[in-house]
Amino acid sequence: MPALTLAQADQMISAALAAARAAGHAAMAVVVLDESGHLKAARREDGASMFRIDIATGKAWAAVGMGTSSRKLAERAQGNPVFFNSLASTAGGRFLAQTGAVLIRDAAGAVLGAIGASGGSGDQDEAICISGVEAAGLAVG
Template sequence: MSKLTLAQANQIIASALENARSKGYKPMAVVVIDEHGNTRAVQRDDGASMFRIDIATGKAWGAVAMGSSSRSLAERAAGNPNFFGALASTSGGKFLPQPGAVLIKNAQGEIVGAVGASGGTGDEDEEICIHGVNAAGLDHA
């Protein structure tokens, strides 16, 4: 399995933030984690609030932990709030099933990490994550 490199993680973030700025979105934070939930890279835009990194991390961490985009997790959580509340509790608060994170896959279709964003709407956050992953030449799910 090819691993997610630091250069790829930095490219994802740079492209995601550039996309957000070009569209006039609010200041964002973007976090890239590996397939084990370890942080590879993180940036918080000037003016982004102090919670943005934690929220972006929780979205990405949940995506990797469950093998699904955070949008999909949010939809599933609506129908099973007790289970998803328990996941948040047992993960020490690291699990956040809200739109704004996607899985990162290599050319072989293997999950190599996730990217999460926070600062805009869930749709905006997810959009810039997808843009960043595509710009790095990787696939998303």
């Protein structure tokens, strides 16, 4: 199974932050995790609050852990809040079912990891993540 490289993670983060700057979003943080939820790369822009890395990580960790975008997790959480609160508790607070992270897939559809962002609205965070993945020539899952 191909692994996500540091060069790909850096490329995704750079492209995501460039998309945020082009759109005029607030200062952002972007995190890339591998398929096991381990940190591959992270960057926090000047002016982004101290919570941004943790929030972006929680979104990406939830996405890779559950095998779907954080948008879908947020939608599912509305109908099953007890289960999703239990997931967050079981995960030691690292699980955040909030829009702003997507899976990273290779051309064959295998999950390579997840990218999450924090600093804008959930929609803005998700959009820059998608831009980052696409810039690296990978697929969004």
